Amino acid sequence: MTIAPTTLTRAAGLCAVAAGLLFIGVQINHPHLDVAFVTTTESTVRQSAKVLMAALSLAGITGMYLRQVKQTGVLGLLGYVLFGVGYLIIMSIGVVATVVLPSLVHSAPGYVDDVLAVAAGGHATGDIGLMEPLNLLSGITYLAGGLIFGIALFRAGILARWAAALLAGGTLATIAIPLLPQINERLFALPTGVALIGLGYSLWREQRTPAARPMPGPVSSRLDPAGTR
Structure with a gap:
């Protein structure tokens, strides 16, 4: 079985x-994060789903970058690396939230509550170790990576430019979350989600369309006189 590059893309x-x-x-009907919610089936x-989303996103942006690595240049590489690191951290935090935190609810509820507070953009009252800087790094790489990668895709002009612009603008808009506490912060995920859908479909459709084969010209269609000897 031969797997072509276009199939992977x-x-x-x-x-x-x-x-x-x-x-x-x-994001739909997402309940408030607290210690009681961590132990529920819905939380799991x-x-x-967030862990799977991060893994799929990483595969998706890798395909986007490799498809236009020459066109995006250094800017595309920087954006891809930052965005990829952001999704790797999101995936890691999701694994911790799925596997580790539920087991600590009864033995260390204060720690779990502090981790959830930091994840929601608040502050921890106790020591949560590296989870706090990890959350901060996740936000920085996600925001910077999405912005730079979106700009690079827009400049390359191969995939849907509206989706690339939405990716850049959607990730940048997350800066406004602390400034707009009256607005549900989960609404800020919608532009990025739509951008990923648009870029993914554009990548799939672009690879689905076969390249036009060059038609033989009148000169190349003639028999080479040398071939008659």
Whole structure:
């Protein structure tokens, strides 16, 4: 069985579409994060979906970058690395929230509450170790990576430019979350989710369209006189 590069690129596009749908889906009717919620089945399902979303997003943006590595240049590489690191950290935090935190609810509820507070943009009252700087690094790499990667994709002009612009603008808009406490912060995930869907579909469609084969010209269609000897 031979796997062509176009097949992998199309698969990456579908991964991005699925990631965008999951990113939007997990935000719908998301309850408040607290110690009681961590032990519920709904929490396990939502956190597992976030881990899957991050993994699919990483596969999707990798396909986008490799498809236009020459066109995006150094800016594209910087954006891809930052955005990829952001999704890796998101995936890691999701694993911790799914596997580790539920086991600490009864033995260390204060620690769990502090981790959830930091994850929601608040502050911890106790020591949570590296979880606080990890959350901060996640926000920085996600914001900077999405902005730079979106700009690089927009400049390359191969995938849907509206989706690239939405990716850059959507991730940048997350800066406004602390300034707008009256607005549900989960609404800020919608532009990025839609952008991933648009870019993924654009990548899948672009690879689905076969390149036009050059038609033989009148000169090349003639028999080479040397071939008659």
